[in-house]
């Protein structure tokens with residue numbers, strides 16, 4: 070055992086929900102060479118696959134912890150290259166998404182600004198196809214570089230290879246989970262390309278010569294009102310995915326609740342779960358012990374002092390059941406339970 074790989078490490082500080090047991094081993098890697106060293110250790114000393122994390126802002130660690138090696142991806146570095154009217158930005162997996170957004174905004178490049186103030190690392194962004202305010206990373210990703218945890222193969226995935234959908238990608242499948250993302254390349258625009266269709270962002274449409282920085286400022290201010298500060302409270306942001314249901318099921322829902330917002334997608338109608346939780350189930354601000362749905366945005370689960378993984382899991386189950394009772398919709402967590 071060297072300094073790189075530590076034994077019996079509490080996982081709570083590695084997740085923004087701040088709960089969970091211990092990892093048998095944990096390593097924070099800052100280079101591909103360190104990653105390879107840790108993978109080789111895992112092969113020799115454990116019999117479960119390594120678990121890869123970034124900032125832990127979308128995982129719930131259970132009390133049992135993790136019996137294998139938890140690999141915290143921390144490689145950093147941002148490079149850029151011009152290509153016609155675009156600039157390709159490549160960021161190492163351990164860079165924070167918001168650092169890369171800020172970099173792009175400071176370079177007056179368009180594309181990432183709507184994704185301001187989202188916690189987490191670049192390497193995690195393709196996994197659940199991070200999105201907000203009308204933009205998903207799949208709109209911008211050119212390629213993803215990844216290393217196979219069993220064979221050590223390094224591969225470049227095209228946007229198509231990633232099989233992106235709403236909060237989904239190849240990297241969430243059983244075979245996709247074996248790839249450790251090491252860097253992501255985004256195509257950004259030099260010419261103005263603001264995306265201001267979503268909600269109150271439309272108010273910015275009247276600003277002449279708007280800059281990416283102005284859009285970022287607006288997003289930061291909207292998000293400050295909708296999300297608790299994850300530096301100070303336990304949260305993973307939106308705990309559940311907005312459900313996608315068939316047009317027939319949506320019509321049935323509308324017959325009962327005529328104002329439920331729904332958005333057409335390739336796979337059906339995406340229903341606003343925030344609305345369902347708040348207006349139909351009356352659960353905004355609802356708490357059970359130390360776990361609650363945030364008073365400013367019902368989709369956001371907050372774990373306060375005294376919360377444990379099992380309490381959060383039970384609470385999530387209770388919310389799921391309540392939604393099903395009222396709407397017949399089975400909702401799913403966006404957060405990964407480990």
Ligand SMILES: Cc1cc2nc3c(=O)[nH]c(=O)nc-3n(C[C@H](O)[C@H](O)[C@H](O)COP(=O)(O)OP(=O)(O)OC[C@H]3O[C@@H](n4cnc5c(N)ncnc54)[C@H](O)[C@@H]3O)c2cc1C
Pocket residue numbers: 085120121122123124125126127128142162187188189190191192193194196197198199200201240248249250251296297299304305306307405
């Ligand atoms: C306050 C708050 C607001 C949020 N708002 C949004 C939002 O608006 N939109 C949105 O989409 N999400 C949002 N999230 C969720 C979260 O920010 C994203 O899911 C983010 O991408 C997670 O990054 P992470 O580094 O913390 O990933 P982790 O939580 O560490 O990991 C998440 C998943 O990705 C996998 N993973 C992580 N790194 C790698 C890698 N290098 N290679 C392969 N797999 C990897 C993990 O195994 C796990 O399955 C929010 C979270 C919080 C706390």
